[in-house]
Amino acid sequence: MAKMTLEELRSLRNRKQSDIERREVAGKDCQVIVGMGTCGIAAGAKVVLDAFLTELQAKGIKDVAVTQTGCMGLCYVEPTVEVIVPGMPDTIYGKVDAAVAAKIVQDHLVDHRLVTDHIFDRPSVDIMKNGGR
Amino acid sequence: MHVYLCDFLLDITQNSIEAGATLVEVEISEAFDEMRFTITDNGKGMSREVMEKALDPFYTDGVKHSRRKVGLGLPFLKQSSKSFELQSQPGKGTTVRFSFDLTDMDTPPVGDMAGTMLALFNCCPESCNLVFRRKRESSKGELDYTISREDLIDALGELRTAGSLSLAREFLQSQEDSLSEIEEDHVLKIPAKENL
Numbered sequence: 001m002a003k004m005t006l007e008e009l010r011s012l013r014n015r016k017q018s019d020i021e022r023r024e025v026a027g028k029d030c031q032v033i034v035g036m037g038t039c040g041i042a043a044g045a046k047v048v049l050d051a052f053l054t055e056l057q058a059k060g061i062k063d064v065a066v067t068q069t070g071c072m073g074l075c076y077v078e079p080t081v082e083v084i085v086p087g088m089p090d091t092i093y094g095k096v097d098a099a100v101a102a103k104i105v106q107d108h109l110v111d112h113r114l115v116t117d118h119i120f121d122r123p124s125v126d127i128m129k130n131g132g133r
Numbered sequence: 134m135h136v137y138l139c140d141f142l143l144d145i146t147q148n149s150i151e152a153g154a155t156l157v158e159v160e161i162s163e164a165f166d167e168m169r170f171t172i173t174d175n176g177k178g179m180s181r182e183v184m185e186k187a188l189d190p191f192y193t194d195g196v197k198h199s200r201r202k203v204g205l206g207l208p209f210l211k212q213s214s215k216s217f218e219l220q221s222q223p224g225k226g227t228t229v230r231f232s233f234d235l236t237d238m239d240t241p242p243v244g245d246m247a248g249t250m251l252a253l254f255n256c257c258p259e260s261c262n263l264v265f266r267r268k269r270e271s272s273k274g275e276l277d278y279t280i281s282r283e284d285l286i287d288a289l290g291e292l293r294t295a296g297s298l299s300l301a302r303e304f305l306q307s308q309e310d311s312l313s314e315i316e317e318d319h320v321l322k323i324p325a326k327e328n329l
Binding site: 001002003004006009010012013016032036038041042044046049050052053054056057061062063064065066067068 | 134135136139140143144147205206209245248249251252255256278284285287288289290293294295296297298299300301302303304306307308310311
């Protein structure tokens with residue numbers, strides 16, 4: 001790809017913006033939060049973040065907020081990802097790799113089904129204020 | 134220990150962003166045999182005492198995670214890099230300089246630079262501008278580019294949704310790809326027998 005200028009980036013965004021407006025709003029108010037502490041990075045969290053973006057782009061889902069957090073206290077099952085979808089329980093997935101990320105996008109975000117093999121509930125008690133209570 | 138050099142960069146730059154800085158500047162300079170990184174922030178800084186403790190893997194200030202006993206970011210880096218320097222002044226900010234020897238077979242591969250920058254832009258709060266100055270030199274010449282969070286926000290509006298992040302990644306990748314124009318032809322260096 002030729003080196004883009006910021007001007008080209010801006011016009012590309014304006015073109016895509018009108019695409020979004022035409023398409024039915026998918027992924028609105030949904031959040032994908034990737035655990036990006038030292039433990040997450042060491043286990044490949046950045047690959048997971050990339051995989052989510054690639055997969056969401058492939059499916060044309062642009063409205064999902066993709067953000068990061070630090071260690072969720074589940075270092076033994078990193079990389080971890082929290083997925084928040086209105087109408088579904090907030091879910092923390094562990095041992096996520098690129099393939100699992102693709103599955104989460106399809107099953108959880110699109111089909112509204114949990115990816116049961118990778119659920120690790122909520123952050124561990126010692127990381128939450130008042131032990132999560 | 135991290136798998137890629139970019140993972141060290143990601144880990145250490147996060148510290149600067151979390152130190153309450155309003156400006157974090159990252160310089161990445163790559164030559165044939167060495168990669169040098171400088172991360173400068175104007176965040177809360179550290180006293181000499183805290184700086185020394187920060188290099189101990191079994192030290193953490195306990196602010197982020199009150200019951201955790203380890204802090205591995207800087208110790209990992211110090212253990213793995215060729216050169217490492219930490220400068221800090223309370224209230225003024227911190228500078229971390231490190232380099233890796235790219236000819237050493239124990240040096241991890243560089244990794245995905247565009248994706249790393251994107252991850253950092255994504256975790257940076259609105260109150261903080263993050264600037265990358267990337268330089269690459271070889272026998273064929275020298276190329277560089279600079280990109281800041283402010284530039285990207287100006288072009289894209291936000292860096293939070295999957296749509297904007299995908300466009301930003303495309304942009305950053307195109308900047309990175311432009312540096313490969315001066316990539317060195319592959320040279321296999323075999324030491325003379327007497328040096329083995």
